[in-house]
Amino acid sequence: MTMSDTQQESKTYQRPPLARIGAIGWLRANLFNTWYNSLLTILILWMFYKIIPPFVNWALFDAVWGKVESTVCRQTDGACWAFLYEKANLILFGLYPFEEQWRPTIAMLIFIAVVATSCHPSAWRKSLILAWVIAVPAIAILMWGGILGLSYVPNTRWGGLPLTLLLSGVGLMFGFPIGVLLALGRRSNMPAIRTLCVTYIELIRGVPLITILFMASVMFPLFLPTGLTIDKLLRAQIGLIMFASAYLAEAVRGGLQSLPSGQYEAADSLGLSYWKKMRLIILPQALRISIPALVNSFISFFKDTSLVIIIGLFDLMGATKAALTDAAWRGFYKEAYLFTAVIYFVFCFFMSKYSQYLEQRLNVGTRR
Secondary structure, eight states, X not given: OOHHHHHXXXXXXXXXXXXXXXXXXXXXXXXXXXXXXXXXXXXXXXXXXXXXXXXXXXXXXXXXXXXXXXXXXXXXXXXXXXXXXXXXXXXHHTTSOGGGTHHHHHHHHHHHHHHHHHHSGGGOSHHHHHXXXXXXXXXXXXXXXXXXXXXXXXGGGOEHHHHHHHHHHHHHHHHHXXXXXXXXXXXXXXXXXXXXXXXXXXXXXXXXXXXXXHIIIIIGGGGSOTTOOOOHHHHHHHHHHHHHHHHHHHHHHHHHHHSOHHHXXXXXXXXXXXXXXXXXXXXXHHHHHTHHHHHHHHXXXXXXXXXXXXXXXXXXXXXXXXXXXXXXXXXXXXXXXXXXXXXXXXXXXXXXXXXXXXXXXXXXXXXX
């Protein structure tokens, strides 16, 4: 075959039909490749057509913007974003004094900054512990005050987003290491330790979170000596830690059980002590495997903190319901819950995407 024949053959080469490449090819391959897939695609497009344009009209074009009276909102069919102008501070900060709301704002920013820094593997050093040691007292001083010229604000006036972040953040911070210890204890060869851990996990998982909060708020003070009281927020926080640790323990136990016995035998062959074996070989692999289950528990726990309203603590959801009790602004449920849902979605979406990133990063050795 000569060069001229090759050139002639390349000229006669035919490209695939346009219907099989590009956007049209992708649509045919993914959305209209079978009759039932085509039917589902058309049905979903019809649903989008029925939902999205009315929602956009309600949320944007027919909405009432700016700071106006509620009577103006009641004269239109669109969204009343003036409700947020009026009640955003109450939803975000609860009953915290208006003139002092810069303090929980800075406290939240510090908390989010430290958590965001902790999420990156390159920051997993001893300096990160120092950052937390500095951040936690700073957040406490900002929230409580009483020193450095800051006025004292009792935690009974805390609420909104800061309370949700603190309850969930502190709950997971303490609940995770306790859960790891419980998971190790459940697989221990010592019967007393194993029985104690199994009893704790099954007892906590066997009752709803509302029951634990009710016991911490109402029943527990009845067993205290006369004159001794424990702060309600602290009792609720301990109850949340107990609840989170039991569920996280089961997620970690799943990772421990999924490891092949050869990993345990290989660790034993190195002559390592029990804690070194767990810290250096077993737990890193088990936690990597448990990431999806752990993050699922994190997201669930973050949303479950809304149940603290039953003991009189106004978290983000509780503050939203409180904002709707104002007679002048009663009835604007869609605006209030949409605003709250966006906040919950942002945090939950971040946790979900971070778990995917972390799982992909830690799976370098097993990726195919």
